[in-house]
Amino acid sequence: MDLSAELSEFLRSRRARLKPGDVGLPEFGRHRRVPGLRREELAQLAGVSVAYYTRLEQGNGRNVSMEVLDAIARALRLSDTERAHLTHLAKPTAKKKHRSAIVRPQQVRPGLQHLLDSMEGVPAFLGGRRLDVLAWNRMARALLGDFSAMEPGERNVARMVFLGDHARDLYVDWECKATEVVSVLRLYAGRCPDDPALLALVGELSVRSEEFRSLWAAHTVADKGHGTKRLRHPLVGGMTLSYESLRVAGADPDLVLVTYHAEPGSPSADALRLLAQWGVDEPVDVRE
CATH class of the missing domain: 1.10.260.40 (lambda repressor-like DNA-binding domains)
Structure with a gap:
């Protein structure tokens, strides 16, 4: 870049x-x-x-x-x-050491996966560079999409938002979500302009999505943070959920824990509890 x-x-x-x-x-x-x-x-x-x-x-x-x-x-x-x-x-x-490090696949420690699985009522996933989804729990799969059914290269929030139909139906304010996704990618691009996987992702999205091209040209930047999302889930209906993005301490500065929760006693909390019953008897996914 x-x-x-x-x-x-x-x-x-x-x-x-x-x-x-x-x-x-x-x-x-x-x-x-x-x-x-x-x-x-x-x-x-x-x-x-x-x-x-x-x-x-x-x-x-x-x-x-x-x-x-x-x-x-x-x-x-x-x-x-x-x-x-x-x-x-x-x-x-950016140092040569860091530039070579971003080429290596990110790894999720078993302890972090165990943490995700223990958060039984909280949709949570670990996000990496370029908005890759690296690991998730059962509730995140129920809320956001069946990550285990996707090829590893397709487990990416930007690809899901711009190239998939599910995200357009799920996010009530899809345009706002799309702008946030592009803004986070822009910020990462400024820090790691030589990341070949990022260049490939931006190139693919630019070719396949006119909406992405337009938003990318606006040069908006934003960091992962916190806020609320209005969702329209096919199983439990409308929900308003708060999300938090927390950086994971350790050697990998690009690893982020993302969680969703509802206001206690709200209809959204009831919907989230109902969603928690989905696939409750299914075995734990084996991550690739």
Whole structure:
């Protein structure tokens, strides 16, 4: 992945979303030739020369200081996640050791699988790089899809959201879910631009999904976090569930535990308990 091009497009997209009035600048004239702020307006807000900012927006961030990046981030009103993404693009620090490590398949310790299986009433799975689903419990399978019936390469949230029919029916706010998925992939791409599996995934989704291409071009970034999801499950109907994404301590920084739960005493909690009866007598899956 070309980091210079990514840096250029990211800065352009963030500048385009701001209007002069958003940052206290006057708007002169009815028509502006560019959406959002002009380069000279952004440079003025950041306290750098127009020529310096122009070079950066053209993808030349080799000698940019952290002080300048912070000033530009403030001028663009970037979130903490966006600020970190900008830093990764402008001042990549990936080492050869890390680049070789991302090629190796991620492994799930038996203890983590035992933890998942012990969470009997809580849908939970372990997510890896590129939104791969590495391990799951019975409740996650009942709620989100039959991971055990998929080929290992298909156990990926992005593929499920954009290439499968089940996700479009399951997520009431599918467009919101799709935007979140692309935003997380974008953030990972900034940290690991040389990941060949990521490049292959983005290429496949870009070819097969017009919606993915459009969202990818928007350059939104987001980290895995927490929130709520409205689901329309084929067995138990509508549910509103909260989710939490927790990073697993250890040598692999890209391993995340994702759990879902309902508000106690709510209809969603009743639906989740009903779903827990699905396949209760089935044997535990054997992970590949």
